[in-house]
Amino acid sequence: xxxxxxxxxxxAIPLAGAVLIAATGSLPNLREAVxxxxxxxxxxxxxxxxxxxxxxxxxxxxxxxxxxGIQLRFTVEPLGMIFAGVAALLWPVNSLYSIGYMxxxxxxxxxxxxxxxxxxxxxxxxxxxxxxxxxxxxxYEALTLSTYPLVTHKGTEDAKRGGRAxxxxxxxxxxxxLFFAIVWTWQATGTTEFTEGGILxxxxxxxxxxxxxxxxMFGIGKAAIMPVHxxxxxxxxxxTPVSALLHAVAVVKAGVFSVVKVLVYVFGFELxxxxxxxxxxxxxxxxxVIAASVVALRIALEQGNLKRMLAYSTISQLSYIVLSAAIxxxxxxxxxxxxIVAHAFGKITLxxxxxxxxxxxxxxxxxxxxxxxxxxPWTMGAFAIGALSMIGLPPAGGFVSKWYILLGAFEAxxxxxxxxxxxxxxxxxxxxxxxxxxxxxxxxxAPIGGNGDSRGHGEAPLPIVMALSATAVLTVxxxxxxxxxxxxxxxxxxxxx
Amino acid sequence: xxxxxxxxxxxxxxxxxPLCAILRNGRAAWAVxxxxxxxxxxxxxxLLTLVLANGTISYELGGWAAPWGIEYRIDTVNAFxxxxxxxxxxxxxxxxxxxxxxxxxxxxxxLFYAAFMLCLTGLLGITITGDVFNVFVFLEISSxxxxxxxxIGQNRKALTAAYQYLIxxxxxxxxxxxxxxxxxxxxxxxxxxxxxVLLPQxxxxxxxxxxxxxxxxxxxxxLALFPLHLWLPNAYTYAPSTVTVFIASTATKVAVYxxxxxxxxxxxxxxSFDVMQLDRVLLPLALVAIFSxxxxxxxxxxxxxxxxxxxxxxxxxxxxxxxxASVTGLTxxxxxxxxxxxxxxxxFMALGCVMYRVGSVHIxxxxxxxxxxPWTMAAFVMGGLSLIGVPLTVGFVSKWYLIQGALxxxxxxxxxLVLLTSLMAVVYIWRVVEAAYFQEFPxxxxxxxxxxxxxxxxxxxxxxxxxxxxxxxxxxxAGVAGAAARSLLGxxx
Numbered sequence: 003x004x005x006x007x008x009x010x011x012x013x014a015i016p017l018a019g020a021v022l023i024a025a026t027g028s029l030p031n032l033r034e035a036v037x038x039x040x041x042x043x044x045x046x047x048x049x050x051x052x053x054x055x056x057x058x059x060x061x062x063x064x065x066x067x068x069x070x071g072i073q074l075r076f077t078v079e080p081l082g083m084i085f086a087g088v089a090a091l092l093w094p095v096n097s098l099y100s101i102g103y104m105x106x107x108x109x110x111x112x113x114x115x116x117x118x119x120x121x122x123x124x125x126x127x128x129x130x131x132x133x134x135x136x137x138x139x140x141x142y143e144a145l146t147l148s149t150y151p152l153v154t155h156k157g158t159e160d161a162k163r164g165g166r167a168x169x170x171x172x173x174x175x176x177x178x179x180l181f182f183a184i185v186w187t188w189q190a191t192g193t194t195e196f197t198e199g200g201i202l203x204x205x206x207x208x209x210x211x212x213x214x215x216x217x218x219m220f221g222i223g224k225a226a227i228m229p230v231h232x233x234x235x236x237x238x239x240x241x242t243p244v245s246a247l248l249h250a251v252a253v254v255k256a257g258v259f260s261v262v263k264v265l266v267y268v269f270g271f272e273l274x275x276x277x278x279x280x281x282x283x284x285x286x287x288x289x290x291v292i293a294a295s296v297v298a299l300r301i302a303l304e305q306g307n308l309k310r311m312l313a314y315s316t317i318s319q320l321s322y323i324v325l326s327a328a329i330x331x332x333x334x335x336x337x338x339x340x341x342i343v344a345h346a347f348g349k350i351t352l353x354x355x356x357x358x359x360x361x362x363x364x365x366x367x368x369x370x371x372x373x374x375x376x377x378x379p380w381t382m383g384a385f386a387i388g389a390l391s392m393i394g395l396p397p398a399g400g401f402v403s404k405w406y407i408l409l410g411a412f413e414a415x416x417x418x419x420x421x422x423x424x425x426x427x428x429x430x431x432x433x434x435x436x437x438x439x440x441x442x443x444x445x446x447x448a449p450i451g452g453n454g455d456s457r458g459h460g461e462a463p464l465p466i467v468m469a470l471s472a473t474a475v476l477t478v479x480x481x482x483x484x485x486x487x488x489x490x491x492x493x494x495x496x497x498x499x
Numbered sequence: 500x501x502x503x504x505x506x507x508x509x510x511x512x513x514x515x516x517p518l519c520a521i522l523r524n525g526r527a528a529w530a531v532x533x534x535x536x537x538x539x540x541x542x543x544x545x546l547l548t549l550v551l552a553n554g555t556i557s558y559e560l561g562g563w564a565a566p567w568g569i570e571y572r573i574d575t576v577n578a579f580x581x582x583x584x585x586x587x588x589x590x591x592x593x594x595x596x597x598x599x600x601x602x603x604x605x606x607x608x609x610l611f612y613a614a615f616m617l618c619l620t621g622l623l624g625i626t627i628t629g630d631v632f633n634v635f636v637f638l639e640i641s642s643x644x645x646x647x648x649x650x651i652g653q654n655r656k657a658l659t660a661a662y663q664y665l666i667x668x669x670x671x672x673x674x675x676x677x678x679x680x681x682x683x684x685x686x687x688x689x690x691x692x693x694x695x696v697l698l699p700q701x702x703x704x705x706x707x708x709x710x711x712x713x714x715x716x717x718x719x720x721x722l723a724l725f726p727l728h729l730w731l732p733n734a735y736t737y738a739p740s741t742v743t744v745f746i747a748s749t750a751t752k753v754a755v756y757x758x759x760x761x762x763x764x765x766x767x768x769x770x771s772f773d774v775m776q777l778d779r780v781l782l783p784l785a786l787v788a789i790f791s792x793x794x795x796x797x798x799x800x801x802x803x804x805x806x807x808x809x810x811x812x813x814x815x816x817x818x819x820x821x822x823x824a825s826v827t828g829l830t831x832x833x834x835x836x837x838x839x840x841x842x843x844x845x846x847f848m849a850l851g852c853v854m855y856r857v858g859s860v861h862i863x864x865x866x867x868x869x870x871x872x873p874w875t876m877a878a879f880v881m882g883g884l885s886l887i888g889v890p891l892t893v894g895f896v897s898k899w900y901l902i903q904g905a906l907x908x909x910x911x912x913x914x915x916l917v918l919l920t921s922l923m924a925v926v927y928i929w930r931v932v933e934a935a936y937f938q939e940f941p942x943x944x945x946x947x948x949x950x951x952x953x954x955x956x957x958x959x960x961x962x963x964x965x966x967x968x969x970x971x972x973x974x975x976x977a978g979v980a981g982a983a984a985r986s987l988l989g990x991x992x
Contacts, residue, residue: 069896069977140890147889154937162937166929173925177888178918185902185914 005054005061008047009076012086013127015044016093020120027113034101037116041094044123048090055083056489062133072194074140077133079196080494081266084339084487085259086130088346091476092251093123095469099354100243102465106361109241115155119247121148126252129259135184135194135268138260139176142224145256146172152244153237160239167236172223175230180221183214187268196263200270211269212279218264219283224257225324226317228290235313242357245309250349254316255342258323262338266495271330280330287325288422294318295429302433305369308356311433312349315392318426319345326407329419332495334410339491340484341403347477348391348400354470355385358462368437373446375438377460380467382441384474389434391477394427399480402488501545505558505571508542508581509624511535512588516616525600525608532592532612539623540582540589547578551979557629565629566690572629576983579833580626580756583840587748588619590844594958595741598851602739603651611651615745617644622753631679631765632689634757638675638721641753642668645746652739660733667720667730674717681710682765694765702770711775714761722754724781724818725788728811735807740851743803747810747847748840755817755836759829763987772824781822786916788815793923797930802860803850805927806843809886812920813839816901819913823904829984830977831900837976838885838893841969845882845962849875852951852959865931867940871948876935878959883928885966888921892970896977 003011019040026033054061055078062077078086100119104112125148128141146169154165188194190205206214223230237249248254265274274280298314301307323341326334358381359365359374375382391398404423411419461467480487515535519528550556550573558571573581595615603611621641625634646668650661683689685706686697701707716727723731731751735743762771771777792812799805817839820832850860852875857864869876885892898921905914940948950956969976 066972067974068971069899069973070981074971136890143890147884157937162933166933169925169929173887174922177921177925181898182902182914182918185899186906189903189906 003050005051005059005078006063008051009061009063009078009131011047012044012051012090013076013124013131015040015047016120016124016127019044020117020124023116023120024113030112033113033116034097037097037101037120038094040120041090041097044127045090045094048086048127051078052083052087052486052490055080056486056493058493068136072136072188073134074137075133075195076128076131076137077196078131080490081259081263081339082130082132084342084490084494085255086127087487087490088255088343089123089126089130089252092247092346092350092473095472096243096247096251096350098465099246099357099469102463102469103241103243103357103361106463106466107241109155111155114151115241118148118151119244122152122248122252126256129256132196134196135187135264138263139180139184142180142222142256142260143173143176145253146176146224149244149248149253152248153240155241155244156239158239164236164239168233171230171233171236175221175223178221179217180223183217183221186214186217196267198267200266200268200273202269203273208277209279211273211277212282215269215274215280215283218268219261219286219324222257222260222264224253225261226254226257226290226320227286227324228293228317228321231290231294231317234317235310238307238309238313242309242353242360245312246350246353246357249313250316250353251346254320255346258320258338258342261324262327262335265327265330266335271332271335274330283328284325284416284419287321287328288418290321291318291325291422291426292429294321295426295433299429299433302368302436305367307366308359308368308371309353309366311368312352312356315352315430315433316345316349318430319349319392322404322407322423322426325419325422326410329410329414329416331410331414333413334407335495336488336491337403337406337408337410339494340406340487341400343487344391344399344403344477344480347473347480348388348398351384351388351470351473351477352392354466354473355381355388358466358470361466362462363459368440371437372440372444375441376446378462380461380471382438384470385441386438387474387477389438392434393430397478397481399477399484402481402484406491501549503558504542504545504549505556505573505627506560508539508546508585508627509620511538511542512616512623513620516613516620519609519616520613523609525605525612526596528609528612529592529596529599532595532616535616536585536588536592536619539585539619543578543581543585546573547582547979550575550578551982566688566693569633570629570690570692571627572692573627574983575979575986576759576833577626577756579979579983580753580836581623583752583837584619584622584626584749587745587840587844590958590961591741591745591748594744594848594851594955597952597954598741598855599739601855602653602741604653607651611648614644614647614651617641618648618745622749625753626756629691630689631682631691631694634760635672635676635679638672638757641750642672645750648742648746649734649738652737652742654737656733657737657739660730660737664730664734667727671717671720671727674713674720678710678712678714678717681706681713685710691760691765695767698766699770702774708775711766711771715777715780718754718758718761719784722751722758722818723811723814725784725792725811725815728788728792728814731811732804732807735810736801736804740847740854744844744847744851747807748844751810751814752836752840755814755821755832758818759821759833759987768824768988778822778824781818785815785818785822786913788812789819789920790916793920793927797923797927799927800862802862802865802931803847806846806850809924809927810839810843813843813886816897816917819917820901820904823908824988825904825907826981826984826988826990827900827907828904829987830981831897831904833983834900834973834977834980835897837980838897838969841893841962841965842882842885845878845959845966846886848955848959848962849879849882852878852955855951855955856948862930862934863941865934866938867935869936871940872950874956875951875959878956878963879935880928880932881963881966883924883931885970887924887928890970891967893966893973893976895970896973900977
């Protein structure tokens, strides 16, 4: 199987899966088997590409000539490989979890759910492998639209309102700003291809660079740089597996992935360093890191909704990635690439835990979690590991990526970035540690005025426990064996291992 | 045979019309219309292929040499428009069978197909001819039959809508014939190619600018350029569904083609834009149309009317592209003629399916249809996405060229306005999506309401798929539109 075939297959497999899932909709067991088999096949194909890319191959496939002069094109480069790898690795795990969750909660329209899920994965692969800005934009929009039915899955008034914010913010930014930026780039340079060293150098200068950067960074609303972050908490009306994979992995990572890709392959670090009009990105990302952490802390202190707190934690962590890329030096960009992986593993574990608690105990608020660790040791154990990764402590993957971001900040003498990292680490600890403490060391409260219907619950269904244990293990494994993603991240920035 | 293709393009539907009227039987008339419209499509494809391969085709009607006889002259521009018109006709005719049986009285069905064929004849004739008076003749054929088509429905408001259209359409046609007459007085010629040579010699006179002004107003009325669009919303809303699909997708496009032909080929871009400064008239009107009509569309409760206002805004996009008078801008304008025909065709067809089953296209009667009529509503959503300009649909290709054209000119606010109005399209499309998918079906839950018949769904989805196909691989449509734009501006191939 040539690498080119694998690239096309990686995109086609989830789409074919979607068709098969729709066709087997009336037989739930077969349908779920199809989902899992598709996930496994995708993982196999994507994994087969990793050694090729590490060896220096950049397989490229032209799908079709879109308009004269612009191709819809897939080109696999290391950063895209990282993103595709994460999505392909976590999709089967997430499917396992979905089966437990959707059945455990008796959700309706499960076929529709799995179909759009598969389409969303295909779109994410399309984003990862996009060879030029136009292809990226195509699949970026496809990802927004295919996840809309997932976000609004419950069909309630709340879901409709959340869906409006989701679609409204993401499409306003993408059509209004990102599309504009892409046409401008095409008009200025005559190309939209991702090229090492960037394509804009020599075509734009001065404030124009800063303005175009503004259009790109806020146009990519999925990266959730404040103030275009509101869609993310709004999307938490979705069933938890959607929040987990899409809003910890596919959608948000498509956002920061696009950000890093645009910075490296469209602008190029040399241009960005030379133009003072690009400095604002550092401050915008830094502000988002701190502000989102403060909001998350407030939610934790008010003992509010757990998923909402995780959403703000995600916003803060996404801006880590933007922040480290915005230092504009290779080593921190490698850290950004690695953090895409680390955060994905950690955050999906946390979301899995939140959904597990909801399925087993029907609890959604932080204040209800006292003593729950004794009833659900696996779930809360995994939660603790995910929290460690968010804070950035060993032995979790988040430590490694944070280390590289710090190295980059040292190299570029960015003391502001170091300060932001220290403060946000403390804030992260301040809202995650108390939850873990409450869960394991406080006494369970008797349900208020209840007849004890929430008592007596144990762990969540087995598929859920298996899935969240797997991602927790991955989080730890990333700390001990970060070699493959690290090698890809270095290859992406052109530096040595 | 192939030498006579140009005249057959017009002759086939023209002969089909009386045949339909004589047959009297609705089904038989429909069969005739089917044969005629699909033959037209075949001829249009042949002609476009020939033009792309060998260049402009000139056909002398009855063997009389131009400029004395009538010449049919086909280049890339009108070959493309012929394809748009005949393609829509070929897709609409199979759709018409069920829809017209429901919406038109049985005794009039055969007459409907006769008028339909006449309208098709007129539109194809305007497009293919190289003679300005012939344009007027075909314009009258298409307009008069269109008034009849609109009035033939059972909705009594259709009568006033048709009357309104009749008055404004006649004013427009009169203006056009006055303009043509003035040109004839000054040059003694009615042949387009001939006129383009003769006009510059007399363009310093006062008559020619006046003729230009009459033609501008007359054509603008026909293509429903804001603020001359007042006939359009009622006509689209109250006409039978099939008629709305056909007229909305073709009539205004042909009028836009007339504008291109008169101002680029006959008067020439130098006279139209440098001397008469046509862009100073068209650009502001296009911008106002795009913005105000998108805004008005948001507040409509009748979805057909909403789409009608959206059409006026979309015509604004075409005129915006044309008023740039650059290759990219014209490409955008010409391309959007095709793309808009396909997307609005699909949308109005989906609405026709709703009309067929529910009997109304009010937003309240679309509640819960997502579950009841999944294929119809999915087609509507796809058409809507194309209208918004989501990637992989034709609408996105249009927007791409339009914004590129605006940026080339340095018109930043214009580019921003185009994007803003795309977002307004999200708002008015999503109102329908939320009604169809998030609200409960108001009637009894007895499962009476079913999906539209296959004979209507298949043509609807054919247009939806065309929207997707030419959104993914636009090299053909964008290539032809680009070639047409270059030939109109007289720059290299």
